[in-house]
Amino acid sequence: MAFVVVCVAGLFLCTGLVLDGGLVLAGKVDAEDEAQEAARVGSQHVDLVRLRDSRDVRLDGPQAEQAALTYVRSVGDTGRARAGGDTVTVTVTHRQTMQILSLLGIHDLVATATATARAEQGVSGPFAGSR
Template structure:
């Protein structure tokens, strides 16, 4: 029997080594051509941005509405205090001035009846009321903003009759 014949095969020559810059360019070209799944990060980031923007608009709008309500209450409390005229001074001199203690008391009573937290100060010329409040957020709590502090200040003076009428 004859031994099997073998045909000599030439050894495969190794591919010439490319410089590292050429390999990097080739790899970068392949990565640039493969864009599967690229929409996912953009969708996630875009959705989060829309939710945050909606939260900012919603919570800021509600905080502004609460701010207006607080200012209205501060004005009303200041007007309530400005009605407390020092009658003895008015009767003796005709000068309209406030009784500071009575003005502060009237403003504080108004705030208590309206369920508002605040402070009142008065001089013989004016009553100043500062009210404070907190707005709990609806969507901004998702990024850690749970409340928005609010405050409003209003002042009122005592006046009688019609002044500067034309």
């Protein structure tokens, strides 16, 4: 009888590791996707006055950071954003709830990811193939 209990507990633990391990990997991918998208959102906030005056692409730092963090919060996560020059860097913290391992006291695991996006000037002249 004790052997059966130990085997069932072992199978339950292995099932929890496989299922929740997959959830942790999916959570890491989600954190990376969200960090990349938030950085892209932030990099769209260019200082237009400077761009028009000098054709120099620089971000409006506070607006870029705020836009990136607004995106991170909209998907239910937390994070940090730092904008400087023509780049914005976002770090996302994603909490992944455990399904099976929560019965053993492991309720959630944290995945973090960082991404950077750079604002660039687009087309600087007419398309070579246009007529």
